[in-house]
Amino acid sequence: MLTPCFELDQTDEYLIIKIKARFANLNETEVDVNGTDFIFYSSPYYLRLHLPGEIAETDSSSGSYDWDSYIFTFTLNKVNPGEHFQDLHLINKFLPPKKSSNINPSIEILNQNSNTDNDDDSDIDCDFLQKPLSIEDSITMKFGFGNQNQNVFASFNDEFFEIVDIKNANDLNSNERKSLQVTKEISDFCDDHYLADLMTPPDELQDILKFKPFWFDTQCSLNDSHKSVLKSFGNKEYLLNKADKKSTLLSLVDIIYAYCYNIRINLGEENAESAWLVNKLSSTLSWFRNFDTFDEVVESCVRRSLCYPLYRVWELGTLILCDVRKVFENGCVCLLICLLDIYKMFNSSEPRYVLNQLYIKDYCIWIQQLKSTHFDTVSKLFDGNKIEKGQLKLDLEELEVAAMSVDEDMNILEQTLNVNYDIESKLQQLEISSTESSESSLDSDDDEEES
Numbered sequence: 001m002l003t004p005c006f007e008l009d010q011t012d013e014y015l016i017i018k019i020k021a022r023f024a025n026l027n028e029t030e031v032d033v034n035g036t037d038f039i040f041y042s043s044p045y046y047l048r049l050h051l052p053g054e055i056a057e058t059d060s061s062s063g064s065y066d067w068d069s070y071i072f073t074f075t076l077n078k079v080n081p082g083e084h085f086q087d088l089h090l091i092n093k094f095l096p097p098k099k100s101s102n103i104n105p106s107i108e109i110l111n112q113n114s115n116t117d118n119d120d121d122s123d124i125d126c127d128f129l130q131k132p133l134s135i136e137d138s139i140t141m142k143f144g145f146g147n148q149n150q151n152v153f154a155s156f157n158d159e160f161f162e163i164v165d166i167k168n169a170n171d172l173n174s175n176e177r178k179s180l181q182v183t184k185e186i187s188d189f190c191d192d193h194y195l196a197d198l199m200t201p202p203d204e205l206q207d208i209l210k211f212k213p214f215w216f217d218t219q220c221s222l223n224d225s226h227k228s229v230l231k232s233f234g235n236k237e238y239l240l241n242k243a244d245k246k247s248t249l250l251s252l253v254d255i256i257y258a259y260c261y262n263i264r265i266n267l268g269e270e271n272a273e274s275a276w277l278v279n280k281l282s283s284t285l286s287w288f289r290n291f292d293t294f295d296e297v298v299e300s301c302v303r304r305s306l307c308y309p310l311y312r313v314w315e316l317g318t319l320i321l322c323d324v325r326k327v328f329e330n331g332c333v334c335l336l337i338c339l340l341d342i343y344k345m346f347n348s349s350e351p352r353y354v355l356n357q358l359y360i361k362d363y364c365i366w367i368q369q370l371k372s373t374h375f376d377t378v379s380k381l382f383d384g385n386k387i388e389k390g391q392l393k394l395d396l397e398e399l400e401v402a403a404m405s406v407d408e409d410m411n412i413l414e415q416t417l418n419v420n421y422d423i424e425s426k427l428q429q430l431e432i433s434s435t436e437s438s439e440s441s442l443d444s445d446d447d448e449e450e451s
Contacts (some may be wrong), residue, residue, distance in 0.1 A: 001046035003044055003095075005224075005231055008049075008088040013057050013081045014172070023072040033076060034055045040072070047331065049094040054079035057147060088290060090368040091227060095235040116240045117376045143169055143288035145362035147244045161352045163279055164284045174290040180286045181300070182393070188307045189394050195403050197313050210317060213263050214240040220334040229364075230339055236365055250291035252335075252363060253324060257301040258282035259338045260323040265311060270341075275349035280308050280343055285355050294381045295391075303392045318387065325382035328375045332367055335375070337366050 004024075009016040017038065024042035032039040035054045040047040055076045062075045080087075087093055122297050143149055161167055165184060166177060197205075214220065222230070240248060258281035262274050283289040283300045296319065305317035327334050343360045346352035389396040 002044050004045040014075050019072040053083050092235045093368050097235050099235050144358040145225050146248050148238045169288050183398045194312050226235045226340045247290045250297050254284045255282050261320045275345045328379040
């Protein structure tokens with residue numbers, strides 16, 4: 001059976017369900033309303049929703065079908081008029097959880113009424129996200145969304161290892177992956193490229209810095225394409241312990257940073273390099289990195305922004321942090337837009353679709369289940385974070401001092417050369433003037449003799 005595209009809306013008294021079913025058989029259409037459950041069947045479509053409040057079919061309820069748009073519209077009474085149904089735009093929340101047969105077999109499905117995840121909500125605060133992991137958690141051999149994967153690389157072809165910087169993730173724990181990542185970044189950092197962008201900024205840099213991406217709009221909303229993809233994901237619930245939940249939130253910051261960087265430098269557009277850039281900038285996606293603290297995320301993001309993209313500018317790398325803060329401040333819908341764009345990007349960039357299965361798809365489902373306070377907590381961490389150049393271990397300050405010293409020496413040399421040139425020029429003018437004066441004097445003497 002096919003899950004149709006659908007939208008939910010409400011008034012004080014009614015819940016409005018719109019279902020697009022182009023090939024529906026109207027003669028076989030059935031609707032069942034029972035408390036918080038709504039079931040729609042019209043071959044070949046089937047939709048079951050578990051709603052946040054009770055509804056009922058009464059004499060004032062209605063249903064219709066628009067032949068032009070192929071849309072069913074059902075207007076159903078709220079059992080408690082005036083009750084506000086939360087998050088109706090997050091459609092995955094209301095689909096029944098189902099198992100996935102992808103490469104994530106270890107993700108466990110909880111009973112829908114379980115409060116396990118909510119019990120830990122009070123523990124996800126700024127202090128917790130800055131507290132280092134325990135030794136046991138920091139040496140995990142797992143990776144992927146929520147650290148739910150282990151020993152899956154044997155099923156990947158050689159092409160996959162061209163898009164990641166780590167080739168033997170099955171054999172390395174989190175600390176080992178972190179150490180190798182930092183060492184590789186320090187090795188890949190190019191002094192000349194960084195100094196070239198510092199001393200002679202690219203012409204387009206000012207436009208990039210002034211650009212206002214969509215997350216600065218007053219309101220973000222999902223388009224039909226986004227909703228269609230979300231509908232295809234269905235719903236799942238995840239059993240994450242506190243350490244895995246923390247790591248998953250921090251890795252989300254890392255992934256969103258890479259996305260924001262791509263959007264800003266391309267002035268809101270995508271290009272042929274976008275999938276590579278997001279993949280490369282995010283150490284979560286290229287190193288399967290698990291982060292201990294929020295500060296580690298920031299350091300990793302900014303350092304990679306100075307090692308791999310075309311523009312390697314400190315001001316740009318730190319500005320992206322403000323972008324990420326704004327995305328989290330906007331909340332779940334804005335984050336969903338970013339993740340769904342990445343999902344689309346990776347699906348069109350083989351073999352990066354595997355990263356969608358390892359991370360992005362589950363992120364799209366999971367963040368809809370989080371309380372808004374989680375996103376508020378992350379955005380507040382940016383307020384108290386001030387990254388310094390010395391934290392990146394790239395000797396940026398020493399390089400800049402040396403470059404400025406050379407630049408000053410070059411300016412002094414240039415000024416000296418200009419002074420010498422002026423002196424030589426004036427001497428030449430004096431010689432020419434003296435010669436002309438002598439010739440004029442000789443001509444005058446000759447004229448007097450002739451007279």
